[in-house]
């Protein structure tokens with residue numbers, strides 16, 4: 001078996017914990033849907049649709065209506081059908097989700113944003129490795145420069161832990177450079193719960209380094225598959241990991257010593 005495509009999310013998994021990568025990308029174990037995932041998916045859809053509207057109509061009321069509409073579409077799906085135990089629990093989730101989503105207007109003025117594309121499905125052969133992922137938004141600034149934005153419905157990490165969070169966005173910047181022949185000048189992470197925006201300027205040398213890093217990662221993944229060796233790397237992430245109950249690192253009598261697992 002060998003890898004056909006690699007997404008920025010799975011690349012990040014392998015860097016953080018090879019065992020987590022195996023559970024998700026090789027074993028494809030199902031993960032329980034959470035209320036936080038439901039919030040994230042619904043918020044992404046609402047924000048995508050906000051930019052279907054003419055600029056003056058991109059208001060908080062419009063975004064709230066888009067969120068309600070998106071949730072009405074999704075709540076009956078198999079993925080989300082059994083998420084809430086009662087209508088009251090769902091109602092509280094909706095109110096809290098809207099509060100978080102409307103924080104968006106403290107981070108950006110959507111009437112001033114000109115997206116070039118949204119929810120962009122990217123598939124790019126980097127010469128021997130194929131990367132696939134969905135980019136939340138790419139904007140063209142008035143000066144013609146490109147900026148990539150990723151929405152997060154959760155809380156931002158403290159600033160000192162933020163750089164690894166840009167890993168996936170730098171991959172998208174590389175893919176954009178390959179496709180359009182233009183290097184985005186900046187990548188942005190918008191954390192709605194906080195709210196917080198982190199920005200990172202991008203230069204060609206960072207993307208060259210990312211290209212090399214992806215190739216090394218691809219080789220390491222291929223080797224791990226050949227040898228069936230995906231060592232668990234216990235860390236802070238374990239507390240949120242869906243697979244802790246089946247993870248070999250947590251099956252021993254003595255729980256492992258935690259390591260810092262920043263990329």
Ligand code: SF4
Pocket residue numbers: 017019020023232233234235237238241242243244247248249250
């Ligand atoms: S529980 Fe921790 S060590 Fe195990 S797969 Fe998840 S993140 Fe990795």
